[in-house]
Amino acid sequence: MGIRPVGRPASPRRRHDWAAHLALSVAVLLISAPLIFALLKATQTSSDVTSPRLLPGGAFFENLGSVWSGAHLGRYMLNSLVVALSVTVGKTALALLAALAFVYFRFPLRGAAFVLVLLSLMLPTEVLIVALFDVVSRDLRWADTYAAIIVPFLASATGTFLFRQHFMNIPVSLADAARIDGCGPLRFLTHVLVPMSLNTVGALAVIQFVYGWDQYLWPLVIMQHDDRQVVQVGLRRLIEVGGQTDWGAVMAGAIVTMLPPLLMFTLLQEQFSKGFALTEDK
Numbered sequence: 001m002g003i004r005p006v007g008r009p010a011s012p013r014r015r016h017d018w019a020a021h022l023a024l025s026v027a028v029l030l031i032s033a034p035l036i037f038a039l040l041k042a043t044q045t046s047s048d049v050t051s052p053r054l055l056p057g058g059a060f061f062e063n064l065g066s067v068w069s070g071a072h073l074g075r076y077m078l079n080s081l082v083v084a085l086s087v088t089v090g091k092t093a094l095a096l097l098a099a100l101a102f103v104y105f106r107f108p109l110r111g112a113a114f115v116l117v118l119l120s121l122m123l124p125t126e127v128l129i130v131a132l133f134d135v136v137s138r139d140l141r142w143a144d145t146y147a148a149i150i151v152p153f154l155a156s157a158t159g160t161f162l163f164r165q166h167f168m169n170i171p172v173s174l175a176d177a178a179r180i181d182g183c184g185p186l187r188f189l190t191h192v193l194v195p196m197s198l199n200t201v202g203a204l205a206v207i208q209f210v211y212g213w214d215q216y217l218w219p220l221v222i223m224q225h226d227d228r229q230v231v232q233v234g235l236r237r238l239i240e241v242g243g244q245t246d247w248g249a250v251m252a253g254a255i256v257t258m259l260p261p262l263l264m265f266t267l268l269q270e271q272f273s274k275g276f277a278l279t280e281d282k
Contacts, residue, residue, distance in 0.1 A: 042251035049247040063252035067238060072226065073253050076234035079146075081260065083230060084212035086150045091208045092201060095159025100189050102160070103167040104175055114164070120157045125218060133221060148222045149215060149230065159204045162275070166200045167193060202271025210261045231257050 041049050042064075044057040067073045101107075102114050125132075132152055142148040170193065178188045194201070216232040223229050235257060238250045265272065 038251045039255055041248060042255050044248050046246045046248050049251070059248060060252055063246070063249040064256060066246065067249045067253040068256075071234065071238055071249075071253070073231070073234060073256070075226075076229060076231040077257060077260070079228050080213055080215075080231040080257075082146060083149055083215065084209050084260070086146070087153050087212035088205050088208040090150070090154040091156040091159055092204055094154055095156045095163050095204065096189060096194065096197075096201075098160040099163030099167050100185060100193070102164050104185065104188075114160075117157045117160055120155075129218065129221060132218075136222060142222075144223055144225050144228060146228060149219050149228075152218070153212070153215075156204070156208065158207065162200055162204055163197065166197055170196060199271045199274040201275075202268040203275025206265050206268050206272045209264045213261050 037054075040054055040056055043060040044053070045059045045062075048057060098117070102110060136148050136152065137143040140147075142151070174192060175188065178192060183191070214232060215230055216236075219230045220233050220236075223233070226234075235250065235253055238253060239245050
């Protein structure tokens with residue numbers, strides 16, 4: 001008979017792996033707890049929402065139907081989709097052009113101009129909201145229009161920085177070869193730089209789409225009518241002040257409004273991950 005090997009205790013490395021997986025699992029559970037709670041409450045009736053019951057119910061579609069038709073959630077989501085897509089496309093295009101100028105053009109005070117672009121990241125919208133309101137509503141007369149919640153957000157310092165860093169990693173010989181072949185700046189951008197920057201474009205698209213979709217304060221200030229209001233403000237109006245709020249319907253609406261950004265991130269998650277893997281290798 002052969003000698004059977006005696007079972008050896010788990011190695012310290014294996015115990016460390018189990019501890020790391022356990023810690024990560026607990027962290028994921030804690031982070032996702034609010035979402036799980038909202039999803040459970042979205043399936044319950046209005047009488048069960050305020051109870052400590054944490055079992056799923058069967059009223060999700062009823063709750064969703066009440067906010068979709070009664071509170072015009074579908075119209076709000078369409079408005080947000082128009083705004084988010086417009087901001088995403090506009091910011092990406094302008095950031096590409098700005099990065100092209102900073103990397104491949106020589107003009108006075110180029111470094112100082114780029115520093116000013118980066119300093120704009122330190123100015124949140126809340127600081128500029130009074131002056132922005134005066135310009136948009138009084139001077140431009142854009143109040144209650146899509147332009148009021150799209151045009152002020154088309155410039156992107158983050159996108160300019162990302163594309164500039166990426167373009168600096170592209171060999172200069174490509175630009176020299178394109179110039180010798182008679183390729184202009186815009187053609188060089190669309191035929192050479194953009195195909196080589198699809199990961200960065202995808203990463204920026206995810207960021208800007210989520211940013212445009214989650215706009216709340218500025219649309220609340222500049223939009224006075226519901227026809228072009230965004231979904232975040234629409235969800236807030238579902239909460240009755242001093243009255244009886246149907247929290248099951250609110251939770252169902254909140255769950256549905258998370259789907260477009262989630263879908264965008266799912267479609268571009270590979271580009272999003274690779275887009276920030278910026279290196280200095282030439």
